[in-house]
Amino acid sequence: MNHGDSGRIQYDVFEVFVQKTQADPHVHMGSVVAPSPDMALHTARENFLRRESGVNIWVVPRREVTATPYDDPDYFAREMDRKYREVSGYSENGRLWKMYREKAMHLDDIVRDLEEKPLRDR
Amino acid sequence: MTEEERQARFMERLERGEKIEATDWMPDEYRRLLLKLIHMHGVSEIMGAFPEKEWVPRAPTLKRKLAMMAKVQDEMGHGQLLLRVAEDIAAPLGKTREDLVTDLIDGRVKFHNVFHMEAPTWADAGVIGWLVDGAAIINQAALLETSYGPYARVLKRICAEESFHMQHGENIILALTGGTDEQRRMLQDAVNRWWESLLFFFGPVEVTEAARKMIQYKIRTKTNEELRQQFFNKYVPRIRSLGLTIPDPDLRYDEKEKRWRFTPPDWKRFSEIVRFNRGPKSRDRIRLRRFAHEEQRWVRKAMVRSGAAQSVV
Numbered sequence A: 001m002n003h004g005d006s007g008r009i010q011y012d013v014f015e016v017f018v019q020k021t022q023a024d025p026h027v028h029m030g031s032v033v034a035p036s037p038d039m040a041l042h043t044a045r046e047n048f049l050r051r052e053s054g055v056n057i058w059v060v061p062r063r064e065v066t067a068t069p070y071d072d073p074d075y076f077a078r079e080m081d082r083k084y085r086e087v088s089g090y091s092e093n094g095r096l097w098k099m100y101r102e103k104a105m106h107l108d109d110i111v112r113d114l115e116e117k118p119l120r121d122r
Numbered sequence B: 001m002t003e004e005e006r007q008a009r010f011m012e013r014l015e016r017g018e019k020i021e022a023t024d025w026m027p028d029e030y031r032r033l034l035l036k037l038i039h040m041h042g043v044s045e046i047m048g049a050f051p052e053k054e055w056v057p058r059a060p061t062l063k064r065k066l067a068m069m070a071k072v073q074d075e076m077g078h079g080q081l082l083l084r085v086a087e088d089i090a091a092p093l094g095k096t097r098e099d100l101v102t103d104l105i106d107g108r109v110k111f112h113n114v115f116h117m118e119a120p121t122w123a124d125a126g127v128i129g130w131l132v133d134g135a136a137i138i139n140q141a142a143l144l145e146t147s148y149g150p151y152a153r154v155l156k157r158i159c160a161e162e163s164f165h166m167q168h169g170e171n172i173i174l175a176l177t178g179g180t181d182e183q184r185r186m187l188q189d190a191v192n193r194w195w196e197s198l199l200f201f202f203g204p205v206e207v208t209e210a211a212r213k214m215i216q217y218k219i220r221t222k223t224n225e226e227l228r229q230q231f232f233n234k235y236v237p238r239i240r241s242l243g244l245t246i247p248d249p250d251l252r253y254d255e256k257e258k259r260w261r262f263t264p265p266d267w268k269r270f271s272e273i274v275r276f277n278r279g280p281k282s283r284d285r286i287r288l289r290r291f292a293h294e295e296q297r298w299v300r301k302a303m304v305r306s307g308a309a310q311s312v313v
């Protein structure tokens, strides 16, 4: 932050993160310039939450952010197949279950069934 | 790496469809073209709020007034987001936010021709939302694919909000169309007033050197004329379906060439309006912008000082 007597005023850049609900992570929305963290919060709300709702905002001075480079593709290189870590790596389960006259089960089904069929009184 | 190698690597990134970020190396030419485009876009959003703001106190109902205020807020918000993007591009050139703002009030950056014009009736407020925002949306939606990442991200938000402006404008003109003869006359007059400005808005038919470069750098992907033709496709049938007349007797769709033929706007008059701020409302609105910038400087300064004081405590 600096200001000469020429009337030039330089604000700090703050990166803005908004949390939509407490079940969501904070998501980067963009940035604002402001003279202080308080004003940055205020400007962030005006810029990014005129319609959408939110429960929390973080503003972080840009100079405090440490980031990876964009122009080094090697940084994110996947040197080997990672199918073994993923759901899609186990698609043969469906075929195997069929042999036992059953269907493969997925997380979505579990979540849906829990929502649709609440536990009966015991 | 030599300069040529860097340039070649940059072009390869663009060819692969990669987005460029503020911190990446970029050719000076790319930086300057981006800055020119986004700077003008940003200040145009701000100047775009002026004709509409004039209608906030005069809107016919409370609901219209609230919607109008929301729109004005959105346009100022778009200006802030875009200037934020422009600022990061301008920094290595030694330009600051303050410069970007004073460029506008000192006439060193242009803003869109449509915002130099008068909006004398309530129907103008409707036509601005319907057709001016409509034209702007075509422009901005075509830029969503831009090679510059920070611009693409900001445009996503802007386009979402513009779609509200479009609905809001359509709602006003549909209400007027369903109103009295006088209201329909007022609407026709407004369409007559705006038509030529709307055609000019998309820019010259020929592909200028700067436009060619921007397409080469994938900053934009469509030519002015492609966008203008899109506008005709979408809006000519709708304007006519309301029983309104388009003030161009030569406007027609050429089946053979698959394009609209139209009477060109007065290119010379409009470019002078934009270049020298010589439109009917240019001076008034810039004066107001200057007033806001200069008379509130002390507030911005005071906030910096209190910010500094806070961090001491």
Ligand SMILES: [Fe+2]
Residues within 6 Å of the ligand: B045, B074, B075, B078, B158, B162
């Ligand atoms: Fe806008």
Ligand SMILES: [Fe+2]
Residues within 6 Å of the ligand: B075, B133, B162, B165
């Ligand atoms: Fe708009």
